[in-house]
Amino acid sequence: MRTFEKSYETDNRTGTNQEGPDANRPLERLTATSIIGDKVENAQGDDLGSIDNLMINIHTGRVEYAVLEFGSFLGIGGKLFAIPFEELRVSPGRHVFILNRDKDYLRMSPGFDKNHWPDTNDHTYYGDVDSYWGYSTMP
Structure with missing residues (x-):
């Protein structure tokens, strides 16, 4: 050894x-390339999908959202969700991110189709996301 x-x-x-x-x-x-594709689970070990992408605020330099792909099978179907990055915790030993929510909470959150992303300046969509997750929307 x-x-x-x-x-x-x-x-x-x-x-x-x-x-x-x-x-x-x-x-x-972590680098963005090491995060994209990582599995996301809740604290009970339920599979909540994987990180499809990251959204960075170009004014603050902060990673605001992880785009989570949930409900697809072999990349078919499913939906994308912008999850406030602060909601995720890394589990380095297991190489997964933990989202302390259940599947129903995720299913009810504002999502979008892979082929129809919200505009990056769509304040209504991102305001709805922030409100749903309990974050105050910045003006």
Whole structure:
């Protein structure tokens, strides 16, 4: 069995990803490409879909929403949901994100079709999303 001499602080500063179960621990930052496609589950382990994309506010630089694909089978059907990124918690040991909501809550949230994304300046849609998830809408 191969072992690695690790310096977690150096790994996190340089972005070098060592192999093994404790690579880059403690986890502080992730690349967009490492997040897109990740599974999302609730605290009970129910599959809630996967992260299809991220939405970044170009004025603040903040990742505002993870776009969650839910209800599809082999990429067919399903719906997309903009989930406030703050709702997600990473489970680094399991390589999944945890959304502390049940499937019914997600099904009832404002969603959209893969081929008909809301405009990025659609304040009504994103206001509805923020309101549904309990966030105040910014003016």
